[in-house]
Amino acid sequence: DAMERYLRTMRDDLVTLALRHGSAALAEHLKASIKQHGSAKLTAVTLRMVEQASTLAAAVPSVAHPVHLWFRPLIARRLTGEGIATLGALIEYCNARGGSWWRSVPRIGALRAKALVAWLRRHERTLGVRLDVDVADIDTRELAPSSQAQAIVVIGGTSHEPRLAPFERLAVPTSLSGAIGAANGPTNGHSGSNRATSFSFIRAPHDLAAIHAYLHRYRDRPTTLRAYTRELERLVLWAVIVRGTPVSSMTVEDCEAYKDFLAKPAPSFVGPKQSRASGRWRPFAPEGLSADSQAYAVRVLRAAFAWLTEVRYLAGNPWSAVHDPVTITREVAVQVERALSPKLWTELRR
Structure with a gap:
């Protein structure tokens, strides 16, 4: 007893x-x-x-503590299954991936990830390591698929500290939008100096709407649509943030400058692959673009501007005066010794 x-x-x-x-x-x-x-x-x-x-x-929590000392067994198993054994490793994992870190951990959803991040932030002082600011970001499409308006980002900032967003979340400051009657516009009443003055065949009040109209043509070709969207969103981000000009004001000099930018993007525009809803999304991959990819981008933009000129949104196509980037064509010698003789071809056909 x-x-x-x-x-x-x-x-x-x-x-x-x-x-x-x-x-x-x-x-x-x-x-x-x-x-x-x-x-x-x-x-x-x-x-x-x-x-x-x-x-x-x-x-108190320490970066060396195993995750199972502080989190429920089920969560700890899922974290350790991804090689996240300690609190310090979890913080490094979050900082490396940004707001969408939890997408790489099976069965760790957005709400559970938000709770984990909140706990880590409460103990930042004792842990001695800080989470990056954007780690708290949660993909709004995951939580509220019908509320896309919450995700809209007005791009801006500087080329060193840009505020970037992919095309589906993109908004452009009015003065750089190419809109009719925008502030600081030229005498024709547009912020885009290359806007056509005659009747336009598309209902596009600004450059983004015109680009959307162009991309809408490829709605039944998802692979092409994805590739063209990538090239046009890169151009819009560069024009507004780096060049400080509306797309509908681009000149041949702007096009040549962008062609150089494709060969060597600014470091602030480059980053590892991230969710398009993440604040760490960047339009260019770390390995950059090959010469063939640069030439492809120029051809896509030339075709897009040609269509915008054809439908009388733009007065002219500055890309028509820009040459494609130089590419290297490698000749491969025919391996004659591995060819089939006429007798063998006859036998093969038979």
């Missing part, structure tokens, strides 16, 4: 420490068990969690 009382007291002390220092999920579980049974009923799993919580009674 004395031993039983001693063990019960020891268990109650452990439960008290777990309620005080354990995870919120463990505390709720223990409270519910106490309410139902009068005292906590401990399974093998909860006993281990209670024992671990008791060891943290006088402890």
Whole structure:
């Protein structure tokens, strides 16, 4: 009887420490068990969690602590399954991937990721490591697929610190939009100096709407649409942020400058592959564009501007005066010794 009382007291002390220092999920579980049974009923799993919580009674989170000391077993297993064994490794993982870090961890959804990030931020001082600002970003399409308006970003900033967004989330400042009657516009009443003055065949009040109209032609060709969108969004971002000009004001000199930019994009426009909803999305990959890809981009833009001129949105096509980037054509010698003789061809056909 004395031993039983001693063990019960020891268990109650452990439960008290777990309620005080354990995870919120463990505390709720223990409270519910106490309410139902009068005292906590401990399974093998909860006993281990209670024992671990008791060891943290006088402890604070450390970057060297294993994730299973602070998070529920299910979450800890999913993190360690991706090689995230410690709190420090989790912070490094988040900082490396930005707001969409959780997409790389199976069965860690947006809301659970938000809770983990909030916990890490509360303990930044004791951990001694800070999460990057954009790690708190959550893909709004994941939480509210019908609320795309929340994701719109007005691009701007400087070439060193740009505010970038992919085409589907893009908004351009009015003065650089090419809109009719925009501020600081030329005498023809447009902020785009190359806007046609005659009746336009498309209802496009500004450059983005005109580009959308062009891309709409390829709605039934998803591969082409994706490739053309990529090239046009790159141009819009460069024109507004780097060149400070509307797309509908681009001259031959602007086109030549952009051709040079394709060969060597600014570091702030380059980054590893990220979700298009992430604040870390960048229009160019770290490896840059090959000469063939640069030439392809120029051809896509020349064709797009030709169409915008044909439908009388633009007065002319500046890309028509721009040569394609030089590409290298490698000749491969025919391996005559591996050809088939006429007799063998006859046999093969037979």
